[in-house]
Amino acid sequence: LSYMIQNSRKPVVITGAQKPIDVPDTDARVNLHDSLLYASDPESQNVSIVFGGSVIAGTRAKKERAKSYNAFSSINYPKLADIRGNRIIRYIPPLHFNGGVQFCHDMNGSVCVFKLIPGISSDILSGLFSQFDCIILESFGVGGIPAYLMEEFTAQMQEHPEKLAIIATQVVHEGSDMNIYKVGRQVKEDYDLLETYDMTIEAAVTKAKWILAKDRGRTHSTIKRDFYSCINHDVLI
Incomplete structure (x- = not known):
């Protein structure tokens, strides 16, 4: 998606869960809450994964754990942000785009x-x-x-x-x-x-x-x- 939707000022947020949403200890509800919080923030942009309290650029995300809630890691680049409760803690400032969004099919x-x-x-x-x-x-x-x-x-x-x-x-x-x-x-x-x-x-x-x-x-x-x-x-x- 990072290559099919480039220079997007609107965020495209991908999330999921390690356990189904209907089980008591699921991580689905937290991940969904964090994704909505991040997607609705005006500084969010481009394609990212929100999972386990971490916001990772789509091109840097890699699933390194099959069962743990912190399933995804950001490889060779810092996480874009952490989400703690209702607070987004950003580490990387938003990009400045030259021109509009580009769709590559x-x-x-x-x-x-x-x-x-x-x-x-x-x-x-x-x-x-x-x-x-x-x-x-x-x-x-x-x-x-x-x-x-x-x-x-x-x-x-x-x-x-x-x-x-x-x-x-x-x-x-x-x-x-x-x-x-x-x-x-x-x-x-x-x-x-x-x-x-x-x-x-x-x-x-x-x-x-x-x-x-x-x-x-x-x-x-x-x-x-x-x-x-x-x-x-x-x-x-």
Whole structure:
């Protein structure tokens, strides 16, 4: 929703509950109350999740707990606010928009997340590059491509220069930095690869879908510009 409804001065608030609303110890009533309180405040804007007393930007939210009431966390970015009773405690000031709200209806679903595991065969790369318009590689640590995959990855990049490759990290917190190690730095320089930095993998996937649908006559420079443009607090570079 953060990419389909951009620059919205009206808040779009998502909430839910870990337990049904009709059980005695449900969190549904509190979450609903907090959502209405936040949505009705004149300083609220854009897409956010209100859950467990926290207000989290839609692009930064990740569900990290399956049963606990504080199910969602804000990844690599502060919470927008906390809600205590009938009081909203804000940490991040409202954004200033240039222009009106933008609605984006199209998404390109040809995006794949390829999670690297130790010893995975390089043969899978040819299938991914031939089938998908965008491949997001979830690599280890700060990001990079293991040396034994480099030959096949290089061959696929040369054979499919129109495909979009993005490097992400499997580590939830603190983001990627391909410049730290030689294997990551070299491949990034050779192909001007995009990397997610502090973005969540969920935001990176959806942003890639939005960009591929939006930039039909795309060039690498326009894709790079759009991917690193900040939408609802999704990236800091």
